[in-house]
Amino acid sequence: MSRRSSPVIPGFGLTLGYTLVYLSLLVFLPLAGMFIYAAQLSWSEFYAIVSAPRVLAALKLSFGTAFIAALLNGVIGTLFAWVLVRYRFPGRKVIDAMIDLPFALPTAVAGIALTALYAPNGFVGRFAADLGITIAYTPFGITLALTFVTLPFVVRTIQPVLADIPRELEEAATCLGARPLQVFWNILLPALLPAWLTGFALAFARGVGEYGSVIFIAGNMPGKTEILPLLIMVKLDQYDYLGATAIGVMMLVVSFVLLLLINLLQRYVAKG
Amino acid sequence: MSTTSHQNSRNAPSWARLALIIAAWATFIVFLVLPLAIVLIEALKMGVAHFFDSMLEADAISALKLTLLAVAISVPLNLVFGVAAAWCVSKHDFYGKSVLITLIDLPFSVSPIIAGLVYVLLFGAQGFFGEWLIEHDIQIIFAVPGIVLATLFVTVPFVARELIPLMQQQGTQEEEAARLLGASGWQMFWHVTVPNIKWGLMYGVVLCTARAMGEFGAVSVVSGHIRGFTNTLPLHVEILYNEYNHVAAFSVASLLLILALIMLLLKQWSESRINRQLNNGDE
Amino acid sequence: MSIEVRQVHKQFGNFTALNNINLDIKAGELVALLGPSGCGKTTLLRIIAGLETPDTGSILFNGDDVSRRDVRKRNVGFVFQHYALFRHMTVFDNVAFGLRMKSRRERPSEAVIAEKVQELLRMVQLDWLSDRYPEQLSGGQRQRIALARALAVEPQILLLDEPFGALDAKVRKELRRWLANLHEDINLTSVFVTHDQEEAMEVADRIVVMNKGVIEQIGTPAEVYENPASDFVYHFLGDSNRLKVADQDIQFRPHEVLLSQVAVADHQPGIVRDIRPLGAITRVTLKVEGQDEPIEAEVPRDDVNLQGLTRGATLFFKPKAS
Numbered sequence: 054m055s056r057r058s059s060p061v062i063p064g065f066g067l068t069l070g071y072t073l074v075y076l077s078l079l080v081f082l083p084l085a086g087m088f089i090y091a092a093q094l095s096w097s098e099f100y101a102i103v104s105a106p107r108v109l110a111a112l113k114l115s116f117g118t119a120f121i122a123a124l125l126n127g128v129i130g131t132l133f134a135w136v137l138v139r140y141r142f143p144g145r146k147v148i149d150a151m152i153d154l155p156f157a158l159p160t161a162v163a164g165i166a167l168t169a170l171y172a173p174n175g176f177v178g179r180f181a182a183d184l185g186i187t188i189a190y191t192p193f194g195i196t197l198a199l200t201f202v203t204l205p206f207v208v209r210t211i212q213p214v215l216a217d218i219p220r221e222l223e224e225a226a227t228c229l230g231a232r233p234l235q236v237f238w239n240i241l242l243p244a245l246l247p248a249w250l251t252g253f254a255l256a257f258a259r260g261v262g263e264y265g266s267v268i269f270i271a272g273n274m275p276g277k278t279e280i281l282p283l284l285i286m287v288k289l290d291q292y293d294y295l296g297a298t299a300i301g302v303m304m305l306v307v308s309f310v311l312l313l314l315i316n317l318l319q320r321y322v323a324k325g
Numbered sequence: 326m327s328t329t330s331h332q333n334s335r336n337a338p339s340w341a342r343l344a345l346i347i348a349a350w351a352t353f354i355v356f357l358v359l360p361l362a363i364v365l366i367e368a369l370k371m372g373v374a375h376f377f378d379s380m381l382e383a384d385a386i387s388a389l390k391l392t393l394l395a396v397a398i399s400v401p402l403n404l405v406f407g408v409a410a411a412w413c414v415s416k417h418d419f420y421g422k423s424v425l426i427t428l429i430d431l432p433f434s435v436s437p438i439i440a441g442l443v444y445v446l447l448f449g450a451q452g453f454f455g456e457w458l459i460e461h462d463i464q465i466i467f468a469v470p471g472i473v474l475a476t477l478f479v480t481v482p483f484v485a486r487e488l489i490p491l492m493q494q495q496g497t498q499e500e501e502a503a504r505l506l507g508a509s510g511w512q513m514f515w516h517v518t519v520p521n522i523k524w525g526l527m528y529g530v531v532l533c534t535a536r537a538m539g540e541f542g543a544v545s546v547v548s549g550h551i552r553g554f555t556n557t558l559p560l561h562v563e564i565l566y567n568e569y570n571h572v573a574a575f576s577v578a579s580l581l582l583i584l585a586l587i588m589l590l591l592k593q594w595s596e597s598r599i600n601r602q603l604n605n606g607d608e
Numbered sequence: 609m610s611i612e613v614r615q616v617h618k619q620f621g622n623f624t625a626l627n628n629i630n631l632d633i634k635a636g637e638l639v640a641l642l643g644p645s646g647c648g649k650t651t652l653l654r655i656i657a658g659l660e661t662p663d664t665g666s667i668l669f670n671g672d673d674v675s676r677r678d679v680r681k682r683n684v685g686f687v688f689q690h691y692a693l694f695r696h697m698t699v700f701d702n703v704a705f706g707l708r709m710k711s712r713r714e715r716p717s718e719a720v721i722a723e724k725v726q727e728l729l730r731m732v733q734l735d736w737l738s739d740r741y742p743e744q745l746s747g748g749q750r751q752r753i754a755l756a757r758a759l760a761v762e763p764q765i766l767l768l769d770e771p772f773g774a775l776d777a778k779v780r781k782e783l784r785r786w787l788a789n790l791h792e793d794i795n796l797t798s799v800f801v802t803h804d805q806e807e808a809m810e811v812a813d814r815i816v817v818m819n820k821g822v823i824e825q826i827g828t829p830a831e832v833y834e835n836p837a838s839d840f841v842y843h844f845l846g847d848s849n850r851l852k853v854a855d856q857d858i859q860f861r862p863h864e865v866l867l868s869q870v871a872v873a874d875h876q877p878g879i880v881r882d883i884r885p886l887g888a889i890t891r892v893t894l895k896v897e898g899q900d901e902p903i904e905a906e907v908p909r910d911d912v913n914l915q916g917l918t919r920g921a922t923l924f925f926k927p928k929a930s
Contacts, residue, residue: 061500061501061504061505061658061659061679062416062417062497062500062501062504063510063513064412064413064416064510064514065413065416065417065419067409068409068410068412068413069413069417069419071406071409072406072409072410072413072425072429075406075409076428076429076481079474079477079478079481080428080431080432080478080481081428083443083444083446083447083478084431084435084443086443086446086447086453087439087442087443087446090446090453129352129356132345132348132349132352133349133352133353135345136345136346136349137349140342140345140346142346144350148349148350148353150589150590150593151353151357151358151589152357153589153592154357154361154585154586154589155357156532156535157532157535157539157585157586157588157589157592158539158581158582158585159538159539159540159541159558159559159562159578159581159585160539160541160542160559161539161541161559161560161562161563161578161581162364162539162559162562162578162581162582162585163360165364165562165566165574165575165578166360166361166363166364166578167360169363169364169367169571169575170359170360170363175363176359176363177355177359200356201356201357201360204356204357233338233341258434259434261436262435262436262437262438262439262542263436263542264436264437264438264541264542264545265437265541265542265545265559269566282436282437282438282439282542283438285438285439285442286438286545286546289442289445289546292451294445294446294449294451294452297442298442298446301438301439301442304436304439305435305439308434312434498688498690498692499692499693499694499695501659501686501688501692502686502688502692502693502694502757503694503705503709504679504680505657505659505679505680505684505685505686505758506705506706506709506757506758506760506761507680507706507709507710507761508680508705508709509680509709512709516694516705516709517694520694520696520697521695521696602695
């Protein structure tokens with residue numbers, strides 16, 4: 054790595070070295086270790102593990118619910134960001150502060166709380182049952198739990214961008230005759246889109262790997278309501294290290310590819 | 326980070342504005358307030374005495390101790406790392422800088438289960454070092470060291486993520502000025518850099534601590550779930566819940582909830598100080 | 609303390625910031641590095657300070673080669689364009705900083721430090737602000753504190769990087785004069801960077817005009833203004849007009865012109881496009897047949913040739929002999 058910095062600010066070598074060593078020991082090497090461990094499997098063995106029906110079901114469930122939850126948060130998050138940035142109303146500061154609650158709250162606490170709420174005899178679950186809808190122990194419940202946990206991501210990525218859009222842009226559009234909805238659609242949304250996509254990607258990535266807040270409400274029935282992280286746990290409990298590793302590797306690779314796609318989409322949007 | 330711009334939109338008609346505000350409030354209550362409330366309601370279902378008993382019970386106390394130990398080790402270590410990484414990245418220019426920044430975020434985007442899995446593969450019975458560890462009678466997995474490692478992994482990025490944009494924004498001029506006036510590297514760091522980043526540090530530490538206290542998935546994998554020995558508070562909650570001891574589970578959960586709310590307050594406080602500092606500093 | 613710049617060359621990738629620069633600055637001089645953005649003046653200043661290292665070449669202070677010397681040991685006072693005051697310290701602590709950072713042996717006692725700081729603050733006429741924080745000061749005040757801070761460690765050389773660039777026009781003018789006066793009092797070898805030719809002319813003993821990494825001319829303000837060494841210097845140091853007469857190309861300043869309302873020998877005719885009173889002077893813009901660029905003439909507001917002058921009228925002008 055070549056250096057173009059001022060010779061005045063010291064500590065480059067020391068801090069870079071420490072950073073690299075620390076990260077390698079704690080993060081890179083263990084992650085690499087996982088891939089190396091998986092390399093014990095031949096391609097066909099690997100494929101056999103990850104294409105088992107139970108694994109595929111978990112894959113579809115984890116990625117599917119995470120996607121929908123992220124989408125839901127895309128809407129809810131935009132609503133919150135809009136209202137918090139542009140309006141003044143009683144309780145605004147409270148809501149603003151509490152948006153980060155899912156971020157600060159231990160996932161296990163969220164898990165049991167949401168289950169208590171949405172179980173058939175729970176506060177909300179009761180009303181849903183009257184309407185014939187079961188929430189807990191279904192993919193619906195999983196999606197709701199993921200929506201809670203990933204709530205802050207879209208809000209917090211959009212908020213600063215929304216706040217920074219210069220007022221003059223909207224004023225210019227209005228002077229030229231645009232109605233509020235047109236201003237929103239043509240001026241504001243395009244400006245927010247890259248940030249929205251970032252928030253979406255973060256929520257999605259978090260949702261796929263989420264464990265604590267979901268396993269209580271999920272029901273965990275193999276093939277139906279078993280999420281991918283749980284399946285890894287199950288394999289580990291059975292001492293099937295190879296199986297667990299194969300699934301873990303697949304999960305990482307699929308997530309990585311999806312995030313890369315979202316990243317490319319975001320860059321495309323940001324340019325145009 | 327949250328921002329509080331006070332632009333009052335004059336464009337949207339007031340009924341639309343009202344509708345949006347009501348929608349926000351409704352969503353807020355359903356999604357954020359209800360879960361909070363339910364924890365406290367369920368915890369107090371059998372009365373206050375039972376509530377406190379659950380929290381003071383022996384296994385709960387040892388779970389608390391283990392949680393605090395994990396926090397006490399991970400947060401300072403990741404604080405030092407965060408400062409070093411932010412220093413390296415924000416005050417210097419080098420090829421591969423953006424790659425390094427992305428890599429620092431890695432633990433943030435990896436599932437906590439995988440975070441635990443990688444350490445099992447390294448130090449578990451069938452892992453890379455498994456036999457060596459057994460020969461030397463060292464236990465990492467299903468023991469305290471494993472829990473600390475897993476917590477360390479998932480909390481790596483928090484301080485760095487907060488400091489990097491802050492220090493980038495503050496630039497290098499004050500440090501250069503200090504050097505020109507004769508300060509040594511450490512003098513420059515202590516007298517000039519640290520006071521400027523202290524609120525960012527606080528913010529990062531708060532987030533790091535909250536995550537370390539609440540980590541569940543990663544710790545779940547490496548812990549043996551042995552009551553009184555390898556259970557953190559969140560794991561203890563899970564055990565109580567699975568035993569249908571719901572009230573005790575929610576009681577311990579409310580302790581974690583209160584801690585989380587305190588973290589939120591501290592986070593808000595340090596964030597407002599950061600914003601104040603940024604707004605005043607440059608003109 | 610004299611400064612010698614020998615064959616200093618600096619590249620950033622493909623971009624040549626400084627192209628084999630040679631420069632001699634006498635002890636006690638106040639020299640301006642003047643030029644447009646990107647000409648290399650700030651890079652040269654930072655190299656003298658030790659904040660950057662040249663690819664080749666050397667810097668000598670009083671004959672000693674300091675090129676390898678660490679920035680801390682060069683004993684250079686540096687004033688940044690955006691002040692770089694320590695935002696979390698009071699004015700007093702800012703100015704005292706350099707003294708407090710000295711090693712045990714060299715560090716004066718707190719009492720001595722306090723005295724020095726007060727003296728410096730008095731010199732910059734801001735001793736009443738010593739308890740304030742930078743954010744409570746105006747731009748002009750901050751810059752004076754930055755100067756006091758730089759002077760506290762008794763440097764042999766003072767370097768200023770566009771010191772007034774971030775200030776309002778009026779404050780800029782005031783501080784300019786103040787700096788020139790200060791220099792007369794303390795007589796410290798000083799180099800300052802600016803892109804404002806008026807500023808360089810008003811303050812400096814000598815001006816170094818730079819363009820694209822090269823020195824175009826070095827001279828006193830009078831020299832570079834009256835005897836510009838190149839077209840670039842001429843154009844950079846003031847407004848200019850260009851007139852083609854027969855096959856001659858005459859360049860002259862707007863105020864170097866004689867006007868007449870009636871035809872006179874050697875005077876060119878022009879149609880008045882605009883008459884603009886600018887306070888003490890009035891600017892008349894003339895369109896001359898056969899020329900693309902209009903001619904701008906600046907005369908005192910009570911010039912006799914302005915009486916009754918209207919747009920569209922014909923006015924005769926002649927560049928003063930140059």
